[in-house]
Amino acid sequence: MASSGQAAPSFVRAAAHPLRWRLLTELAGSDYRVRELTARTEQPQNLVSYHLRLLRDEGLVTARRSTFDARDSYYHLDLGRCAHALTTAGATLHPALHLGPPAAPSQWPEGVRVLFACTGNSARSPIAEALLRHHSEGRIEVTSAGSNPKPHLHPHAVRVLRDEFGIDVADQCPRHLDTLAGRRFDHVITLCDKVREVCPDFGDDPRPAHWSVPDPAAGRGTYPDFARIAAEIDTRVRHLLPVLAATTPPKA
Numbered sequence: 001m002a003s004s005g006q007a008a009p010s011f012v013r014a015a016a017h018p019l020r021w022r023l024l025t026e027l028a029g030s031d032y033r034v035r036e037l038t039a040r041t042e043q044p045q046n047l048v049s050y051h052l053r054l055l056r057d058e059g060l061v062t063a064r065r066s067t068f069d070a071r072d073s074y075y076h077l078d079l080g081r082c083a084h085a086l087t088t089a090g091a092t093l094h095p096a097l098h099l100g101p102p103a104a105p106s107q108w109p110e111g112v113r114v115l116f117a118c119t120g121n122s123a124r125s126p127i128a129e130a131l132l133r134h135h136s137e138g139r140i141e142v143t144s145a146g147s148n149p150k151p152h153l154h155p156h157a158v159r160v161l162r163d164e165f166g167i168d169v170a171d172q173c174p175r176h177l178d179t180l181a182g183r184r185f186d187h188v189i190t191l192c193d194k195v196r197e198v199c200p201d202f203g204d205d206p207r208p209a210h211w212s213v214p215d216p217a218a219g220r221g222t223y224p225d226f227a228r229i230a231a232e233i234d235t236r237v238r239h240l241l242p243v244l245a246a247t248t249p250p251k252a
Contacts, residue, residue: 009092011085014058019043020051027061027077029243030209034075060085064212068193074212079239112247113141115185115206117199118192121146121174123157124213125191127230130167131237140244147195149174154217156226164230186247189240191233207247211236 008016015021022041026032034052038045052075055061059081066072114132116125125144132142153172161167177200188206190196191213213236216229 009085009089010058011060011082011089014055014060017051019047020055023048023051023055024060024077024082027075028079031074031076031212032210033066033072037075064214066193066212067215067218068197074193074210076212080235111141112187112244113183113185114143114187114189114244115180115183115202116142116144117146117177117188117190117195118144118213119146119148119195119215120150120217121176122150122152122154123216123226124229124233126153126169126172126174127157127161128189128191128211128233128237130161130169131165131230131234132240134165134167135237135241136244143175143180145175145177145180147177147198149176154221154226156216156221156223157230159223160226160230164227165234187244 007013015024019041023037026037026040032040034045034049037052038048041048052061052063056063060078062076062078063073064076066074116128116132118125121144125146129142129144132140136142151174153169153174158170161169177195180202181200183202184204185202185206187209188199188202189209189211190199191211192215193210193212196210211233213229213233216226219225
């Protein structure tokens, strides 16, 4: 048990501030730019930026330059780091409070539909599609598409899914977002800063989210680049599962 003179864990101190907690909760659902966080929290931009910097110093939040507009940055909550920090904080208070990994839902709601979108639909979004289908054991209806699809999946994307996760997508082909017109989705998740700006409205009030994930094919586009991005997407997908488990699709 913690001694009476022991300082609170750094995660507790970081999350205890009302604005920082609000930023954490906003970023738990989607990656955002600072001006979007300013609007969502209704706080001055300099104050939001200051508290984002403190969260970055704690390693809870990261930032990446937008590939749509390099003057912008997207902020991302590291849910894996948060999970570790919460586990450590609980164990600091009392050994019995050491939190284990969340159990997989025993029964998924039927009819939950998820769309992943990126520009080429050749790497990021098909990786996310394959991993969500894999982790949900096929119970979630998931698809992916792109605003400017490539002719074929990138060979490194096919290879990394096969080698690292045992998933075969060799016969899958990229598709255009326009081919999904009229489809209903409960969650629409963009993985590309560019496609976020042009993703069509699918109606029926889907839950939008943005994952600002770099294109592994950009630059040298090596297999290790794809493996690193696939690991990041896998972490995001596994943290998405409890959100999807709580989704109740509208009745037809």
